[in-house]
Amino acid sequence: MQKIIECIPNFSEGRDKKKIDKICKAITNVKGILLLNVESDIAHNRSVITFAGTPVAVLEAAFQATKTASRIIDLTRHKGEHPRMGATDVIPLVPISGITMKECVRLAQKLGSRIGIELKIPVYLYEKAAKREDRKNLANIRKGEYEGLKKEIGKNADRKPDFGPKYLGKAGATAVGAREPLIAYNVNLDTKNIKIAKAIAKKIREKDGGFKSVKALGFELKDKGITQVSMNLTNYKITPPHIVFNAIKKEAKAKNVEIIESEIIGLIPKKALIKGAKHLLKIKKFKNDQVLENILKKKLQNFQKPLQ
Amino acid sequence: MQKIIECIPNFSEGRDKKKIDKICKAITNVKGILLLNVESDIAHNRSVITFAGTPVAVLEAAFQATKTASRIIDLTRHKGEHPRMGATDVIPLVPISGITMKECVRLAQKLGSRIGIELKIPVYLYEKAAKREDRKNLANIRKGEYEGLKKEIGKNADRKPDFGPKYLGKAGATAVGAREPLIAYNVNLDTKNIKIAKAIAKKIREKDGGFKSVKALGFELKDKGITQVSMNLTNYKITPPHIVFNAIKKEAKAKNVEIIESEIIGLIPKKALIKGAKHLLKIKKFKNDQVLENILKKKLQNFQKPLQ
Numbered sequence: 001m002q003k004i005i006e007c008i009p010n011f012s013e014g015r016d017k018k019k020i021d022k023i024c025k026a027i028t029n030v031k032g033i034l035l036l037n038v039e040s041d042i043a044h045n046r047s048v049i050t051f052a053g054t055p056v057a058v059l060e061a062a063f064q065a066t067k068t069a070s071r072i073i074d075l076t077r078h079k080g081e082h083p084r085m086g087a088t089d090v091i092p093l094v095p096i097s098g099i100t101m102k103e104c105v106r107l108a109q110k111l112g113s114r115i116g117i118e119l120k121i122p123v124y125l126y127e128k129a130a131k132r133e134d135r136k137n138l139a140n141i142r143k144g145e146y147e148g149l150k151k152e153i154g155k156n157a158d159r160k161p162d163f164g165p166k167y168l169g170k171a172g173a174t175a176v177g178a179r180e181p182l183i184a185y186n187v188n189l190d191t192k193n194i195k196i197a198k199a200i201a202k203k204i205r206e207k208d209g210g211f212k213s214v215k216a217l218g219f220e221l222k223d224k225g226i227t228q229v230s231m232n233l234t235n236y237k238i239t240p241p242h243i244v245f246n247a248i249k250k251e252a253k254a255k256n257v258e259i260i261e262s263e264i265i266g267l268i269p270k271k272a273l274i275k276g277a278k279h280l281l282k283i284k285k286f287k288n289d290q291v292l293e294n295i296l297k298k299k300l301q302n303f304q305k306p307l308q
Numbered sequence: 309m310q311k312i313i314e315c316i317p318n319f320s321e322g323r324d325k326k327k328i329d330k331i332c333k334a335i336t337n338v339k340g341i342l343l344l345n346v347e348s349d350i351a352h353n354r355s356v357i358t359f360a361g362t363p364v365a366v367l368e369a370a371f372q373a374t375k376t377a378s379r380i381i382d383l384t385r386h387k388g389e390h391p392r393m394g395a396t397d398v399i400p401l402v403p404i405s406g407i408t409m410k411e412c413v414r415l416a417q418k419l420g421s422r423i424g425i426e427l428k429i430p431v432y433l434y435e436k437a438a439k440r441e442d443r444k445n446l447a448n449i450r451k452g453e454y455e456g457l458k459k460e461i462g463k464n465a466d467r468k469p470d471f472g473p474k475y476l477g478k479a480g481a482t483a484v485g486a487r488e489p490l491i492a493y494n495v496n497l498d499t500k501n502i503k504i505a506k507a508i509a510k511k512i513r514e515k516d517g518g519f520k521s522v523k524a525l526g527f528e529l530k531d532k533g534i535t536q537v538s539m540n541l542t543n544y545k546i547t548p549p550h551i552v553f554n555a556i557k558k559e560a561k562a563k564n565v566e567i568i569e570s571e572i573i574g575l576i577p578k579k580a581l582i583k584g585a586k587h588l589l590k591i592k593k594f595k596n597d598q599v600l601e602n603i604l605k606k607k608l609q610n611f612q613k614p615l616q
Contacts, residue, residue, distance in 0.1 A: 004604065006600075034604065034607040034608065036603055036604075036607065052604060052607075096600070096604065181600065241585075241589060242585070242588075242589060245589050245590075259590060260590070261590045261591070261592040262589050262590050262591050262592070263591060263592055263593065263594075264591055264594060264598055266598065267598055267599070267600040267603065268598060268599060268600060269599075269600045269601065270578065270582070270599050270600065270601045270602070273581065273582045273585040273586070273599065274578070274581045274582065274585070276585035276588070276589060277550070277581040277582070277584040277585040277588070278581070280550075280584070280585070280588040280589075281549060281550060281553050281570050281584060281588075282553075282567060282568070282569045282570050283569070283570050283571060283572055284569040284570070284571055285571065286571075286572060290572055290574065290575055290576060291575070291576060291577075291578050291581065292314075292404070292489065292575040292576060292577045292578065293577065293578045294578070295344055295575065296312065296342065296344075296360055296404065299342040299344065299360075300342065
């Protein structure tokens, strides 16, 4: 099977379309890259670019994008709601097919090293690629944001980067890591009472003793007169959408509130949905090979292998 | 995209393993055929073989299997619970990828014609390939089974085959057709009362005014002390599993009965499960391209196309 990884770098520019286009171009100029999605947020002043390809192509594209961003984004002048520490703020690598998480961790180290040496940008390895327990959580690395890190990076040994110099230029610092695909999943409730949405979010998120790999916040959707539990499911293999859906449904029901609808923002792996159907339809003893397309794909792959 | 069709012929032999193996061999001897599943039933004295491949390979394999079956299965001596009229009883063709139903109908005609001319077996086109409204339903074609058809085929103009002779040999007659993938789906109920399972089956099946493309029967699973609604969903695009699951749940609840579990027998198309998850999770505005694997596959296909 062809090795395919996905990369979802976040850049600290969400307003200037010309600059965002330049970064996209640095990515798509690399042969073999599939640009999947570009989302810019004006309030956050941040863009999230999703692309995929072979490991070699993805590493080259991520490096070129970081190089371009370091030239056109100035962190000393950047303002936005979202916490940030670098022109290229984070670069997560995600295994998609034919590749393990371990290999993605090695690729993250390789990419981080190159960014540190060639671009003189401090790099912190995070999530699965972290070399220190406290760096698994991005929030710890980004504490104090660009301004705070700039003051501390040369003095505090705890903040020494994994690669690159111990000082911050205008391009700031970059976190490079490996992780499972993240699912952005929102559930809308038929209540205006923000307290209910916030209470449910607290109940289900990992931080407060809820489900593992779930981040959740309660929001008001004022234009619709409803509230929302907005989630990031950082490992759908541990906690898939249907588990939080059922939990929210139960919590809401206890307060006489109903779920109106849910939404997937961006992409979701096929397996997460198939798992959901299997669970909600109470299907017993179901094997992946019972999915017509899976067994066909498997048989076709075996079939196309040359005889040894 | 490569044209792939699936073929699920039913043969009137479910007891003699040597004979079943001979038929399988006739199929797998054809280059490019992927054998997906073989299920033999002793009580029914019938085997269902599932295979897939390109249209040319599948047509050749189906012909060779029919030829082999006509030599080793004698309908004048066949006994089994399942209705049957031929050594090769039915040959449905199912579009899987890169091919339309219309093309599959043409392939069914081509295959039927060849079986009629070369093997001297009467062939009836059924389901989507039927040339007469009453032949869409296989039960009409197979009325009276082998014995009844043998008496009528030469006399009754209504029973004239679409291809082949107007008489039945020991190999009987074969129905050749095209259809959507069929999902065999069972839902188990926590009641011993067979009347409840039968009443629910009646309520949901097309024949008695229920859901379109649903065949359903109520059964007792004596060894487990429960009952079952056993279904064939003949077009999951019209009625997918989650629709009947929810309907059965509602009907059962009204009688204070719960669904224990459900089961998929054999294969199910990926889309049927994804549709189910989308519905049960109340996901709004979901596009197929939001499935990570779908957008990747699409982009990869565009990417691999040579420049024109």
